Amino acid sequence: MSNFPELRTVTVTRYITPLREGGSLPALAEADDDFKYVLKFRGAGHGVKALIAEFLGGEIARLLGLKVPELVFANLDEAFGRTEADEEIQDLLQGSQGLNLGLHFLSGAITFDPAVTVVDEDSASKIVWLDAYITNVDRTFRNTNMLIWNRELWLIDHGAAFYFHHSWSNREKHAKSPFSLIKDHVLLPQAGRLQQMDDEFRKILSEEKLRQIVNAIPEDWLYWRETDETPEEIKEAYIEFLLTRLAHSEIFIKEAQDARQKLI
Known part of the structure; x- marks a missing residue:
């Protein structure tokens, strides 16, 4: 059986800014495909279970014909975030090495x-x-x-x-x-x-x-x-x-x- 949905995997290249309104400190980041994503981190409060919920909920919604920003698997490599000045964010990035989840950033959305x-x-x-x-x-x-x-x-x-x-x-x-x-x-x-x-x-x-x-x-x-x-x-x-x-x-x-x- 073919893997469905076939999410793209991107590598995060730049941490832009934390999105403080989210309970789990998501962030706006840029990836190696030059697109911006709202990044959900495996190192945040509810860990991988929040990523699983985000993934399943988003893809079931899409299957039902509802509009959801594209989801991607987002890879954070080992060196990422070492230069981050904010200690809380640096810890989050260090604890999120490997596969995370990104939602395509809808620029200008309200x-x-x-x-x-x-x-x-x-x-x-x-x-x-x-x-x-x-x-x-x-x-x-x-x-x-x-x-x-x-x-x-x-x-x-x-x-x-x-x-x-x-x-x-x-x-x-x-x-x-x-x-x-x-x-x-x-x-x-x-x-x-x-x-x-x-x-x-x-x-x-x-x-x-x-x-x-x-x-x-x-x-x-x-x-x-x-x-x-x-x-x-x-x-x-x-x-x-x-x-x-x-x-x-x-x-x-x-x-x-x-x-x-x-x-x-």
């Missing part, structure tokens, strides 16, 4: 503001469905994690999704959870077509496609101190989570619909 931009019912329903499926806690009024670029809505920052992997226990229970935090979703009031999106997305998200996405997680990100499981077994656990959650999507759909009724 942060989505629900008071300014009205999102149509279909788009809102698609995004709410996605976030309920991947248990993304981070698309709220306080932190919308969406950008307007070229008059289109782009999704960014899925690093807080799949939060079950931080405990790595009761995985089946997590997969069947209603995900009550969907009540805080910034687009929930507009999401009136969740059932229709469920019917549509369940056809798109075949086991084969989900396996292709999960199998593209770099093996390098799958050696965890807290488990004896092999990278293959960890991948299988993510696949199992995604398939179980999809098979029981009526649980999170009902939760979102009920929460929406209370809002409107």
